[in-house]
Amino acid sequence: MESPRSPEAEIGHRVEDLWEVAEPQLSPSEKLNSCFEDIPVDSFPRTHPSQVIEIPCNASLAEAVEILSKNKILSAPIRNVEAPEEASWMDKYIGIVEFAGIAMWLLSQSDVAAHGKVGSPGGSPVANLAARLGSFTFRRTSSGRVETTNDSESDEAASVGGSFFETLTSSEFYKNTKVGDISGSFRWAPFLALQTSDTFLTMLLLLSKYRMKSLPVVEVGGDKIENIITQSSVVHMLAECVGLSWFESWGTKTLSDLGLPIMKPSKLVKDNYSKGFPYRCQTPSSGATRGLTIAA
Structure with a gap:
């Protein structure tokens, strides 16, 4: 057997070994579940061996996006700056912030302002942003491409399609809202976390069933996040399993076959x-x- 090409490939080889000794009466689905249930999540390679990227709760949305972009990540835990250093991880962190979550929150607030549901003055930057965001819609062309169409013929509306991101990030919401202020709008508070003693099966079920993009890994009673497992890192792990018999037996099947x-x-x-x-x-x-x- 060839030596593993990477830490992710090593996991694939562990699954291969477990697959070969699994009970023969088990179905392929049961065998695969059994294999992943025997591998602790703590064996997953660490993306950041020395540290986990955190975003302080008093950072603005603009600062949060800059941190995420600089480190080439899509999400990061939000650190409670008022929590003492010796506090448990549940007290230290108040949620996870994501690129997509920030964008959706900005859009929802702009929509609220546009419909007069908040006390923003009509001439405020927020109201102007909401008005501009509401001036166009998306449609799919005959070729399948998605493009913007204006609801009005004004020069301002006509310019929105090419500057949507710039319009969104120029709002006062984006510049002044703190990450901690919107943490309550996230699905999980503070977040769903894996324990180092959990299994790969638990990790995969959480990523799929709850559509989590990332899962922090913590020690029971610990005061820090040990690792963060993302959807993309799991996909990379599976890509490293190409050529292994257990993976090939699944990878060549259609969804209906499975x-x-x-x-x-x-x-x-x-x-x-x-x-x-x-x-x-x-x-x-x-x-x-x-x-x-x-x-x-």
């Missing part, structure tokens, strides 16, 4: 404002789980 739950068209939620483009999916009524794939 028996994964199929989502019915009636379960797709569509946004009428965006002309019927599906933007999220509800849970299939069956709730069936096959192997490591969970329809959330």
Whole structure:
């Protein structure tokens, strides 16, 4: 057997060894679950051996985006600057901030301001931003490309399509809102965390079922985050498993061959404002789980 090419590949070889000695009466799904259940999450390679990138809760959204961009990451834990150094991790961290979460929060606040649901003066930068963001919609062309169309013929509206990001990041919300101020809008408070004693199976189920983009790893009763496992790092790990028999037995099959739950068209939620483009999916009524794939 060839020596592992990377720490991720080493995990794949461990799964291979477990796969070969698994009980023969188990189905392929059960065998794979059993293999991942025997590997502790603490064996996952650390992206940042010396440190975990944190964002202080008193940082502005602009500063948070700069930190994420500088370190080439999509999310980071929010550190409570008022918590003492010896505090537990649950007291030290108040959530996880993501690029997507910041963008969605800015858009939601702009929409609220545009509809007069907050006390922003009509001529404020926030109201102006909301008005401009509301002046165009997206449509799909016959070639499949998505482009912007204006709801009005004004010169200002016509300029929005090419400067959407600049418009969004020039708002007072973006410059002055603190990360800690929006942490309560996140799905998990402070966040779902893995213990170092948890298994790969638990990690994969959390990433799939709860659509988490990253999972902090902590020690029970500890005061810091030991590691952060992201969706992209797991995909990279699986890419390193190409050529291994257990992976090839799955990678060459179609979704129907694997028996994964199929989502019915009636379960797709569509946004009428965006002309019927599906933007999220509800849970299939069956709730069936096959192997490591969970329809959330």
